[in-house]
Amino acid sequence: MKHHLSEEELTGYALNLLTDADREALDQHLRDCPACQTALEGHARRQARMQAQLQAELAARSPSPRMTFAAIAPAVRRSRRVSRRAGVLEFFRSYGSVIAAAVGVILAAAAVLRNISWPLLGLQQNASLSLPFAAGIMLGVPAFSHYGQNRLQRPPLPWMWVAAMALWLGTALLGLYEIALLRDVLLRAYLRFGPPSSQLLAQAEALGSWGVFFMGGVWVALVIGGGEYHYHHVGQRASWRLFAWTVLAQLVLLTLPLLA
Structure with missing residues (x-):
């Protein structure tokens, strides 16, 4: 491989989305190309940072302990009525x-x-x-x-x-x-x-x-x-x-x- 790894190849390598043959070819190229090794390390750090941010946002947006089923039951019933009405309208519109x-x-x-x-x-x-x-x-x-x-x-x-x-x-x-x-x-x-x-x-x-x-x-x-x-x-x-x-x-x- 005579060219540097693209962003798509770096993402596939970091997320284990490549086939065995492609991964072996990239491993051989990484052993001989320090620039691609540096790019892969930076890509891995960005992936880890994005994962940490996602986990932090999920933890911050988790529902409060007071949000029980009894509290959200009216909203669920309304959404079911709306979805049922939408299903009837979809049936009439289609058939x-x-x-x-x-x-x-x-x-x-x-x-x-x-x-x-x-x-x-x-x-x-x-x-x-x-x-x-x-x-x-x-x-x-x-x-x-x-x-x-x-x-x-x-x-x-x-x-x-x-x-x-x-x-x-x-x-x-x-x-x-x-x-x-x-x-x-x-x-x-x-x-x-x-x-x-x-x-x-x-x-x-x-x-x-x-x-x-x-x-x-x-x-x-x-x-x-x-x-x-x-x-x-x-x-x-x-x-x-x-x-x-x-x-x-x-x-x-x-x-x-x-x-x-």
Whole structure:
């Protein structure tokens, strides 16, 4: 070894952090280099002085005998409550969007299937009734449920069903993305305009989690109501008009991050 030991090598040698091969090489160099021996001795003295200072500070900062568990129990309980609340907020922040989206998809699909199968279920129940009076009352419900529909409207073509289903699913999935987008916009707005506090970030994240649940409920209502409306008006001008307004509103929501 033709160069002097570096600070890293001196630290590793003094703290026994080197491998056996490296330590043997440094031992051989130290036997032939008085300058490195002097540097190693000075480094060892600094390490010993730092260790002594650390021990003195620890002894000076040790808790007093009066600090018993009964004295610090209230502070421990408060810290546990804060940590538990922080754990709940962390769970909502990490999985709130996923849970809201999954529940929304399940509820939307179940509600649409229920609304689609409801008229057939009513007709099957009416056909099984045996009392004339009850049959007259119950058969009037599905008969008058179609009052006001245009009988001159042509039946929808297959491609209309496919297009309506694609638009409905596309706008529903885009709505899920916009929920996450609006959550980020809400967080930025609260961090920028919210009251100054040491817990500002935690408060903003909690507000974003509650906002996700609220927007998830609105999303479920719109998906269910829109699916039922498009099912009953597929291929009609009103259905395409509602799709156009829905896409326009979603495009407006996509521009909100540019303003935040």
